[in-house]
Amino acid sequence: MSTIKWNGRNLLKTIAENEAAATRLYRAIASEARIGEKFFEILAQDEERHAKIYTALLDKYTEEMDIDIEQSDAEYVDLLIDSNVLFDDELIEKAKKIFAKPQIFDLAERAERDAVLFVSELQRLYPDLAKEEMEIVLNEEKSHLKKVLERKKESQSLLKLGL
Numbered sequence: 001m002s003t004i005k006w007n008g009r010n011l012l013k014t015i016a017e018n019e020a021a022a023t024r025l026y027r028a029i030a031s032e033a034r035i036g037e038k039f040f041e042i043l044a045q046d047e048e049r050h051a052k053i054y055t056a057l058l059d060k061y062t063e064e065m066d067i068d069i070e071q072s073d074a075e076y077v078d079l080l081i082d083s084n085v086l087f088d089d090e091l092i093e094k095a096k097k098i099f100a101k102p103q104i105f106d107l108a109e110r111a112e113r114d115a116v117l118f119v120s121e122l123q124r125l126y127p128d129l130a131k132e133e134m135e136i137v138l139n140e141e142k143s144h145l146k147k148v149l150e151r152k153k154e155s156q157s158l159l160k161l162g163l
Helices: 009-030 037-060 071-082 089-096 101-125 131-160
Strands: 003-007 066-070
Touching: 003 071, 009 037, 009 071, 009 089, 009 101, 037 101, 037 131, 066 071, 071 101, 089 101, 101 131
Parallel strands: none
Antiparallel strands: 003 066
16 A cells, blocks of 8 residues: 555645535525524534634644545545535525425535534544544534434424424
């Protein structure tokens, strides 16, 4: 197995962009009272705070992100970054028009699963990078995912009951 020099700046940048996009998505959903504006506004506030943490890390670690990793690892993470689907303005506008709660929760689930995956990879590759903050953020993302999945399951149950 061969190791290569790899720079995690794109990973950190992708995470920051995802958090900012999730903030916009959740705020758009929160503006629609039919879904549960308080729940999504709380998520938006957390994501906004996370985005600020990642942006500050990007500013702080501009040159210090080079690491030696297995080539297959670098290819894997680069593929995750390249295939990342950002919640852009068009998708956010579409989300505002979705009236089925399970679909809204599908979007939120995707955002939270991606967050858990990306933060886990960041921690694995950079175990000493803002260790305490990353642990807190990861736990919050896992908590978000759990809450979203619970609400998704609940909304699907209500849908089956015709409520």
